[in-house]
Amino acid sequence: MEAQVLAVLRSASGPATAGWVQERLDGDLAYTTVITILSRLHVKKAVTRTREGRSYTWTSAADEAGLAALRMRRVLDGERDRGAVLARFVSALSPGDEERLRALLADASAPDDPPETPGADAPGSGPRDPGPRETEGQ
Template identity: 65%
Template sequence: MTDGTEKTDPPARERRRGQGELEAQVLSLLGAAPGPVTAAWVQEHLGGDLAYTTVITILTRLHAKQAVTRSRVGRSFEWTPVADGAGLVALRMRKLLDREDDRDAVLSSFVSALSRDDERLLRALLNEPEDPER
């Protein structure tokens, strides 16, 4: 039975970010920054309505993952990227590999699961002359 009023849905909530998406956004922002920047700068340039504490949490997590460095300036820190988004994914992959006892099996399974194009790229990268700085 209808009483003449239309039922309306509550306003749609903002889309929740995927895992790591905010970290990638922060890294991208830091990479485009003019130099070391504060968390307040990051918060302001991210846009949206992220809480300062959320920005600090993300920066602290990135620091723990060794994707950013921080230096004390007064009572706060200035943050600088060490890795970009691709670098962060590479760090994650390395940490996962480091946890495994049978590295040969993990790497073999990884390579066998690659597409032909990705496998060709990986082989080309592995055949490049070794970097003397490594």
């Protein structure tokens, strides 16, 4: 149900009320059930809410992949030996998923920009290979 609610919120052109979400969901969910789902998603940081009068408007803060990631994080947070859980998780991955995870970790740890060298952009500054030495008259 959470994924369906998120999908409806993502289809909105802006913040949506719980009633608007309820109207667009398949099935006959009670308004209170929609509010409960939205409130749980808010606790999980998958949606944001803004007070509008006496109620809230809701906006999706996560897609389905983000919601799955939040669930994985919650499971990890509930374990005492995070290292063991992560090691078992990685060892259970398919080779393709492991390669994908390694690439994501490498991208996440790579600096956005190379470290700056003072004066590196100034003309004639910084180390430079002068090439063959020229002599006058050649």
